[in-house]
Amino acid sequence: MRAAIFRGPRDIEVGERPDPAIQEPTDAIVRVVLACVCGSDLWYYRGESPHAAGSIGHEFIGVVEATGSAVSAVSPGDLVVAPFIYSDMTCPHCQHGSTISCKRGGSFGDGTIDGGQGQAVRVPLAGSTLVRIPGSGHSDQTLRSLLTLSDVMATGHHAAISAGVRRGDVVAVVGDGAVGLCAVLAARRLGADRVIALSRHPERQTVAKAFGATDIVATRGDEAIAAVMDLTGGIGADASLECVGTPQAMATAFAIARPGSTVGMVGVPHGDVPTAQTFFRNVGWRGGPAPARIYIPELLGDVLSGVINPGLVLDYETDLDHVADAYAAMDQRRAIKSLIRIGSL
Numbered sequence: 001m002r003a004a005i006f007r008g009p010r011d012i013e014v015g016e017r018p019d020p021a022i023q024e025p026t027d028a029i030v031r032v033v034l035a036c037v038c039g040s041d042l043w044y045y046r047g048e049s050p051h052a053a054g055s056i057g058h059e060f061i062g063v064v065e066a067t068g069s070a071v072s073a074v075s076p077g078d079l080v081v082a083p084f085i086y087s088d089m090t091c092p093h094c095q096h097g098s099t100i101s102c103k104r105g106g107s108f109g110d111g112t113i114d115g116g117q118g119q120a121v122r123v124p125l126a127g128s129t130l131v132r133i134p135g136s137g138h139s140d141q142t143l144r145s146l147l148t149l150s151d152v153m154a155t156g157h158h159a160a161i162s163a164g165v166r167r168g169d170v171v172a173v174v175g176d177g178a179v180g181l182c183a184v185l186a187a188r189r190l191g192a193d194r195v196i197a198l199s200r201h202p203e204r205q206t207v208a209k210a211f212g213a214t215d216i217v218a219t220r221g222d223e224a225i226a227a228v229m230d231l232t233g234g235i236g237a238d239a240s241l242e243c244v245g246t247p248q249a250m251a252t253a254f255a256i257a258r259p260g261s262t263v264g265m266v267g268v269p270h271g272d273v274p275t276a277q278t279f280f281r282n283v284g285w286r287g288g289p290a291p292a293r294i295y296i297p298e299l300l301g302d303v304l305s306g307v308i309n310p311g312l313v314l315d316y317e318t319d320l321d322h323v324a325d326a327y328a329a330m331d332q333r334r335a336i337k338s339l340i341r342i343g344s345l
């Protein structure tokens with residue numbers, strides 16, 4: 001089969017990988033329909049994080065082609081969404097909600113295991129990993145939104161859940177990448193009255209507003225902190241969502257968090273939490289990689305009914321042959337997030 005192959009920083013191309021086949025009774029083979037490029041794929045592309053040479057990509061939806069003898073939850077012909085981690089849902093970590101830490105789990109597209117950026121994927125633990133999408137005849141816009149449930153929308157939702165967003169809250173979102181924009185949408189979906197989006201890019205501000213942002217702060221650092229404090233009457237945000245992970249973004253997220261609140265952190269931290277500063281204000285933090293498998297079923301209903309349309313973050317589109325363009329567009333910030341159209345339903 002044809003698949004994206006990561007060879008090293010700024011070196012990604014389409015090549016041949018072995019056709020996936022059922023190896024374990026718990027496996028399924030999924031023919032990929034839509035995939036996308038994650039912000040974390042960009043770290044590998046830029047050489048900022050290591051990645052083994054080989055398969056890449058962990059966000060995809062597709063159609064089940066074959067299942068092992070122990071798989072009953074999905075069947076050939078089913079349209080499914082895959083979370084970025086496969087998991088058994090029965091080990092102690094899965095039972096406690098941390099599917100990311102599954103004792104038998106692993107990542108798609110880690111160099112060896114098939115990635116989403118290819119024509120097909122062998123999905124381990126398929127019965128507990130894949131989520132069947134009910135209905136048929138879904139619009140392309142719906143399919144694009146379903147694709148975001150594999151990672152980016154689940155991660156934005158995790159930021160809001162981790163920060164304990166409640167009805168009536170004032171929420172601030174640091175970061176206007178695809179995750180930050182999805183966090184805006186998630187906060188509004190959970191009932192936030194006001195969502196302050198920190199964004200300097202007009203095209204991203206437009207998406208933030210479409211997702212329900214009520215206020216835009218277009219500055220960074222101390223200026224942004226002052227602006228949010230001004231907007232909140234000097235109190236700070238009831239929930240501050242950190243969706244970047246740089247030292248400046250982390251410092252901003254903690255500075256604008258109201259005393260007694262929790263920062264929801266989903267940006268991979270490239271710095272330390274300012275412990276002393278947060279301790280004396282009773283500010284805590286929760287977060288980490290999203291347990292997407294747990295969130296997908298509840299978000300799926302809102303996508304299918306049109307309540308949320310997170311697929312709007314996919315503003316660049318290409319095909320598998322041009323996967324390098326998908327990476328370059330995001331690297332050069334010409335795209336918020338790149339869609340790769342691989343197969344048809």
Ligand SMILES: [Zn+2]
Pocket residue numbers: 087088089090091092093094095099101102103104105
């Ligand atoms: Zn598990």
